[in-house]
Amino acid sequence: MNALRRLPGPAKLLGSPFAWLFALFSVAVAVWMLLTSLKSTRDIFAAPWALPTDPHWDNYSRAWTASDFGGATVNTLLLTVGTAVATIALAAPAAYALSRILTRWNSGITAFFALGLGIPSQVIVLPLYVMMNQLYLVDSLTGLWILYVATSMPFTVFFLTGFFGSLPKELEEAAALDGATPNRTFWQIMLPLARSGIITAMILNIIQHWGETLFGLIFLQSEENATLSLALLGFLQRMQYNGADWGGLFAGVCTVVLPVLACYVWLGRRIIEGMTLGSVK
Amino acid sequence: MTATAVRQPKATGPAPAAPAERTSPLARRRRRLFWPFVAPALVLYVVFYILPTLATAWISLNTWAGAGPMEFAGIDNYRRLLLDPIFHDSFLNTLTILFVVGGATFALSFLLTIILREMAGRKAVRAIIFFPNIVSGVVLSILWGFLFQAEGVVNQALRAFGVDQPPNWLGTENLFTVIMIGLVWVQTGFFTTILMAAVDRIPKDLYEACDLEGANAWQRFRHVTFPLMWDVVGVCAVLWSISAIKIFEFIYAFAGAAGQLPPTKVWNTALYAYAEAFSSGVPKYGSAAATGMVMLALVGVLVVVLRRLFRRDTVQF
Numbered sequence: 001m002n003a004l005r006r007l008p009g010p011a012k013l014l015g016s017p018f019a020w021l022f023a024l025f026s027v028a029v030a031v032w033m034l035l036t037s038l039k040s041t042r043d044i045f046a047a048p049w050a051l052p053t054d055p056h057w058d059n060y061s062r063a064w065t066a067s068d069f070g071g072a073t074v075n076t077l078l079l080t081v082g083t084a085v086a087t088i089a090l091a092a093p094a095a096y097a098l099s100r101i102l103t104r105w106n107s108g109i110t111a112f113f114a115l116g117l118g119i120p121s122q123v124i125v126l127p128l129y130v131m132m133n134q135l136y137l138v139d140s141l142t143g144l145w146i147l148y149v150a151t152s153m154p155f156t157v158f159f160l161t162g163f164f165g166s167l168p169k170e171l172e173e174a175a176a177l178d179g180a181t182p183n184r185t186f187w188q189i190m191l192p193l194a195r196s197g198i199i200t201a202m203i204l205n206i207i208q209h210w211g212e213t214l215f216g217l218i219f220l221q222s223e224e225n226a227t228l229s230l231a232l233l234g235f236l237q238r239m240q241y242n243g244a245d246w247g248g249l250f251a252g253v254c255t256v257v258l259p260v261l262a263c264y265v266w267l268g269r270r271i272i273e274g275m276t277l278g279s280v281k
Numbered sequence: 282m283t284a285t286a287v288r289q290p291k292a293t294g295p296a297p298a299a300p301a302e303r304t305s306p307l308a309r310r311r312r313r314l315f316w317p318f319v320a321p322a323l324v325l326y327v328v329f330y331i332l333p334t335l336a337t338a339w340i341s342l343n344t345w346a347g348a349g350p351m352e353f354a355g356i357d358n359y360r361r362l363l364l365d366p367i368f369h370d371s372f373l374n375t376l377t378i379l380f381v382v383g384g385a386t387f388a389l390s391f392l393l394t395i396i397l398r399e400m401a402g403r404k405a406v407r408a409i410i411f412f413p414n415i416v417s418g419v420v421l422s423i424l425w426g427f428l429f430q431a432e433g434v435v436n437q438a439l440r441a442f443g444v445d446q447p448p449n450w451l452g453t454e455n456l457f458t459v460i461m462i463g464l465v466w467v468q469t470g471f472f473t474t475i476l477m478a479a480v481d482r483i484p485k486d487l488y489e490a491c492d493l494e495g496a497n498a499w500q501r502f503r504h505v506t507f508p509l510m511w512d513v514v515g516v517c518a519v520l521w522s523i524s525a526i527k528i529f530e531f532i533y534a535f536a537g538a539a540g541q542l543p544p545t546k547v548w549n550t551a552l553y554a555y556a557e558a559f560s561s562g563v564p565k566y567g568s569a570a571a572t573g574m575v576m577l578a579l580v581g582v583l584v585v586v587l588r589r590l591f592r593r594d595t596v597q598f
Contacts, residue, residue: 001559015400016401018392019400021576022406023405025466026410026413036504045432048434048437090321091322096318097314097315098319099317101311101312102308102312105319113322113323113326115472116330116331118580120523120527120576122573123337125332126340126347126569126573127332127333127337127340128329128333129558131333133348146329148328150328150329151329151330153322154326154330157326168420182310182314211419211530213417213418213419213529218555229530230535232417232423234424246427249423256419260376260415272407272411275471276471
């Protein structure tokens with residue numbers, strides 16, 4: 001590349017090692033996390049960088065049974081997938097209408113949804129708690145599911161509105177000429193066409209709720225309803241009474257991180273583009 | 282971590298339809314679909330987002346424990362916040378995160394963007410440094426805190442370099458610094474990715490022109506790269522402001538041995554609002570709501586100021 005020819009020597013010399021160091025640091029943290037999850041608490045402090053001499057898989061079984069990361073994983077899985085599906089079912093038609101059916105309301109409603117992106121959750125959580133309490137939906141996964149779906153609306157509608165707007169118009173016209181009703185055109189032609197945008201929106205939604213903490217902390221109480229972040233926080237708290245079980249804690253940490261890491265290795269480019277899309281247009 | 286520009290995608294501001302299109306039978310049939318499609322999402326959004334925001338504005342003017350009688354208090358809650366030293370610390374910490382962590386993150390992101398532009402393996406580095414962004418804040422907080430334990434990896438490394446008395450990182454006096462460094466570590470990848478995407482869009486021939494004119498690296502950055510990234514930097518600043526004010530888990534999970542919540546010295550306004558409503562003896566919904574309104578006002582002010590600051594004629598290229 002031409003651009004690099006003129007970089008002053010020292011900057012060029014130091015630049016890329018610095019970037020690699022920064023990246024290597026994150027890799028090191030991840031590797032160390034994995035190693036630690038397989039060590040006894042004594043080894044963790046005695047030799048933080050040594051390979052585990054005899055892998056302590058019991059860390060995992062302890063975390064999964066005694067601290068019920070197993071149950072938390074099931075809860076989180078159901079909750080995140082359920083949230084993503086319901087969110088798309090509601091947001092996709094809205095986004096399609098907002099980007100493709102011209103009325104005098106479009107730009108106003110789109111901007112109105114965008115407004116929600118700037119409202120911090122801490123602002124809405126008190127009335128939501130009162131409301132959910134009256135509906136007996138506190139400490140209920142169904143209640144949290146409703147909240148997750150509702151609070152996903154601004155971002156998902158906003159994201160998909162941009163996406164539907166970028167699809168070619170001609171197909172809709174062709175479908176209309178062939179006699180398809182507008183309703184059918186949406187479900188059978190536009191929705192499949194928007195598949196990649198919808199999948200990206202779902203992945204982002206799942207990742208976001210996989211580690212969600214604030215709402216879980218406030219709206220769930222009993223241990224059998226705990227999500228993964230709550231199981232981790234509970235584990236941290238219990239360590240203060242039962243003594244440090246860092247191996248078990250890191251087994252729990254890995255339970256939270258490894259699925260996300262797998263997802264990232266598999267779909268990384270899509271995730272990065274989805275999260276940064278719209279910033280650069 | 283919601284992150285998309287708070288600026289409308291170009292496709293959504295529909296141009297006024299031509300009269301023929303407006304009145305054709307097809308257009309009319311399509312328009313009948315508009316409300317059935319939009320209404321469910323809109324109702325959910327209004328009921329769970331907009332109305333609660335308005336309700337919080339009202340609660341902030343009352344004394345209320347979340348149940349039972351509500352007593353109108355005017356601006357008393359806000360006055361109490363002004364007098365509460367813990368709120369002062371929390372507010373100051375929020376501002377520190379906004380400007381100090383933000384400044385460091387942006388400086389580092391710019392630096393990495395320049396370095397990565399001209400480096401082999403840029404995609405790999407980008408993918409790695411972006412990853413912490415999608416990991417749960419609680420996990421990051423646990424990992425980060427563990428690195429800085431008294432016998433942890435950081436201190437062992439320091440000892441290896443001959444530091445005999447490494448600082449007590451997780452003590453009250455150092456904890457906020459540790460938190461701030463951690464936030465920079467997590468956030469830098471996100472903004473580097475956006476800035477890199479912006480740089481990639483700058484046409485190569487502009488740099489060729491620079492080479493012909495004999496510009497050095499700094500001049501090239503100052504006169505080509507930076508002006509053409511200006512809009513994106515503005516968007517990043519807005520995104521950062523919104524997400525910085527919301528930061529909660531990463532600080533919350535530093536509770537450590539202090540019990541339910543971390544020491545008040547490291548609270549930000551998000552933690553303060555949570556503590557007022559959900560972890561003190563009698564829930565103080567009034568002051569929690571007032572704190573929420575302060576956060577909302579801060580977002581509003583920052584977005585308006587940033588948009589003014591970054592508004593100028595877009596350079597077309």
